Amino acid sequence: MNVFAETSDITKQLLDGVMEQVTITDDEAFVNDNVTKVIRTRVTAEICSTLVKLHSLKILDNKLLIKKMTKWLIDNQNSNGSWNEAHINYNQPSTVFTSICALSLLEVSELFPEFNINKEIFHNAAKFILDQEIDSGAYKKSEHVHADILNVDAMAAAFLLKFGSKSSTENYTKAGKRAVEHICSQQFTNGAYPYSGPKKAYPYKYHFFIPCIHYQAVTLYYLIKSSLYIKSDSLQHSILSGAKWLIKNQKDDGYFEWKNSGLNFALYLSATYAFVLPIYQSFLPDHTNASKLVEKSLIALKNQIFDGVLLRWEKGNLKSVIIGFFEAGKGGNIGKYPLVFKLMRTLHRLHREIARKKVSSHLIPSKLISRPTGYSAYLGTVESSTNHPDLYMTSEALDALSTSLQIMDEK
Numbered sequence: 001m002n003v004f005a006e007t008s009d010i011t012k013q014l015l016d017g018v019m020e021q022v023t024i025t026d027d028e029a030f031v032n033d034n035v036t037k038v039i040r041t042r043v044t045a046e047i048c049s050t051l052v053k054l055h056s057l058k059i060l061d062n063k064l065l066i067k068k069m070t071k072w073l074i075d076n077q078n079s080n081g082s083w084n085e086a087h088i089n090y091n092q093p094s095t096v097f098t099s100i101c102a103l104s105l106l107e108v109s110e111l112f113p114e115f116n117i118n119k120e121i122f123h124n125a126a127k128f129i130l131d132q133e134i135d136s137g138a139y140k141k142s143e144h145v146h147a148d149i150l151n152v153d154a155m156a157a158a159f160l161l162k163f164g165s166k167s168s169t170e171n172y173t174k175a176g177k178r179a180v181e182h183i184c185s186q187q188f189t190n191g192a193y194p195y196s197g198p199k200k201a202y203p204y205k206y207h208f209f210i211p212c213i214h215y216q217a218v219t220l221y222y223l224i225k226s227s228l229y230i231k232s233d234s235l236q237h238s239i240l241s242g243a244k245w246l247i248k249n250q251k252d253d254g255y256f257e258w259k260n261s262g263l264n265f266a267l268y269l270s271a272t273y274a275f276v277l278p279i280y281q282s283f284l285p286d287h288t289n290a291s292k293l294v295e296k297s298l299i300a301l302k303n304q305i306f307d308g309v310l311l312r313w314e315k316g317n318l319k320s321v322i323i324g325f326f327e328a329g330k331g332g333n334i335g336k337y338p339l340v341f342k343l344m345r346t347l348h349r350l351h352r353e354i355a356r357k358k359v360s361s362h363l364i365p366s367k368l369i370s371r372p373t374g375y376s377a378y379l380g381t382v383e384s385s386t387n388h389p390d391l392y393m394t395s396e397a398l399d400a401l402s403t404s405l406q407i408m409d410e411k
Contacts, residue, residue, distance in 0.1 A: 001295045004408045007277070008059060010302055011050070011401045014394055015060075017308025018047055021391065022065075028075065029068035033391050035363050038086050041076060042097050044069055045083075045104040046395035052107045053402035057409055063112070070108050070115060073101055081124030085142055088382050094142040095132045098125050099155040103225075106162055122163050126172050129156050133175065137182025138197065147204055148197035150186060151215045153179045154222035161229040173229070180226050183219065184238040191245030193219050195263045210262030210335040213249055216242060217275035221400060224282050243283045246276060247293065254296025255314070259327035262334035264348045268313035268356055270390070273301035274397035277404040301397065307361060310397055312390035316357040324353040351383075360386035 023032045031040040031047060048069040054060040077083055078093055083101040085094030102125040109117045132140040138148040139156045157179035164172030187193050192211035200207040220242050227235055249257045258267055276297050284290040304311045316324065332346030351366065366385040 001298070003294060003298070004405065006295075006298050007401055007404055007408070010298065010305075011054070011398060011405065012060075013305065014309060014398055014401075015047075015050065015054075017305075018043075018391065018394055018398070020308065022047075024065070024068060027068060028072040029065055030072045030076075031391060031395075035361075035388055035390070036088055038088060040391055040395075041073075041083050041086055042100050043391045043395040045073055045097075045101040046399040048073065049104040049107055050395075050398040050402045052104075052111050053406055056111055057402075057405055059405070066108060066112070067115060070105065070117070073105060074117070074121060077101070077121060077124070081126070081128035083125075090144060092142050092144060093128070095129055095139045095156055096141055096152055098128055099152075099159040101125070103155075103159045103162065106159070106166070119167065122167070123169075126160060126163055126169070129160065130171075130175055132156075133178075135182075137175075137178035137180070139179065144203060147201040147208070148199070149195065150183050150193050150197070151195075151218040151222070153183050154219045154226070157183070158222040158225040161226050165229045176226060177230060180223065180230060180232075180235060183223065184234060187238055187242065191241035191243075191248075192216060193242060195266075206335075206337055206341060208263060208335075211245075211260065212263035212266050213246070213256050213258065213261040214266040214269040214272045214275075215263065216246055217272050217279060218396075220246070220279045221275050221403075224279065239279075240283050243279050246279065247284070247289055250276070250293055250297075252296075254293060254300040258314075258324070259330045260334075262331065264331075264345055264352065267331070267349060267352050268316075269393060270301070270304040270310045270312065270314055271393040271396040271400070273297045273304070274400040274404075278400055278407055281404060281407045304393075306359060307389045309389045309391060309394040311359065311387050312384070312393055313352070313356040313387050315359060315387065316353060318357075321353045321357050325350060328353065351385075355385050356387045358386045360388055362386060363388045 021031055021034050023030055031043040033040050048066060051062045051066050055062060082093035083097040084091050085097045102122055105117055134140050139153050140146050141149055141152045157176040160172045161176035164176060193216055194209045195212045195215050196208040198207055198209040220239060223239050249260050277294055280290040280294050304314060328346050328349040331349050333342050363384045364386045366383045
């Protein structure tokens with residue numbers, strides 16, 4: 001397989017699918033989700049970032065569209081420096097969205113200095129993120145999620161370190177380093193990062209100090225971005241150990257052993273297969289299985305394309321769903337929880353097995369999981385009873401795919 005060509009083809013295919021949901025005016029452009037009917041701030045930022053990287057690689061020339069998306073992102077920054085996290089159920093300022101939007105605009109400013117993006121945009125974003133630090137290196141995701149979620153810390157660190165370095169602002173770089181040190185300190189001895197810290201916090205009724213394959217990849221992806229600005233043997237070791245944990249949980253056919261992933265919300269998320277590409281290419285280029293798994297991951301990712309974009313979850317056939325049913329108990333029992341909650345977790349996994357097989361163009365909210373589940377006092381997202389086209393998975397994958405192309409081009 002020509003990995004560069006295949007990655008480029010998948011990137012273009014997904015980008016074409018997303019472009020059908022982009023609203024373009026005389027001076028602005030943004031993504032309007034056809035499935036959820038929500039204007040997608042994060043998706044717009046990640047598509048903008050993808051276009052920037054493809055432009056720098058001379059794969060696509062979309063300077064005008066980048067400029068329009070840039071204007072829309074700037075116009076939608078809140079007065080406190082944040083960007084809102086918009087879902088069906090809520091729309092509030094978010095550390096995640098602020099980090100991703102600010103990172104995207106930083107990439108724009110580097111490639112197109114003639115856009116004259118005001119540096120106060122980045123300073124205001126950094127100040128907002130610093131205000132969300134609830135403990136040393138731990139950042140509150142939003143007003144709806146106060147728990148210490150490690151992939152959130154990783155996103156914040158990536159922006160703070162990048163902008164802190166470019167603006168020579170020591171306060172930002174120190175904060176970014178604190179976040180990286182905090183993430184590494186939470187890593188299990190087997191290389192896995194827990195989804196969140198060991199303390200429970202609003203809105204969760206229990207902690208989620210458990211491994212998660214998808215967010216392992218997300219956390220590593222942003223730690224690699226941070227590693228460009230931190231010369232640390234401990235960080236390098238942490239990333240390498242984390243990448244090896246991913247490989248141990250990826251089968252020879254490229255698909256993951258989801259029974260070893262404890263966070264039900266992120267079970268089978270399709271963008272995982274894109275996130276692993278730059279991780280393996282950056283830190284495991286000589287690993288026996290890495291090059292093979294890059295190819296297998298691309299095939300697995302391509303198999304999830306539906307209506308031009310990625311399905312939310314990895315598709316299930318009869319055989320895989322039956323296996324998933326038998327393995328639901330193992331995944332549901334990951335973590336130190338009361339027996340009733342473990343049973344609830346197992347039932348949730350069984351529900352996901354059925355839902356991922358029911359591919360549909362529509363998100364149909366699940367009646368079974370729509371009421372309080374014990375997971376949290378507030379459900380921010382909607383659990384679907386169907387496996388539907390998902391712009392979040394698609395834009396995350398495009399960001400990772402375009403980063404993979406950059407890595408291969410540099411080599």
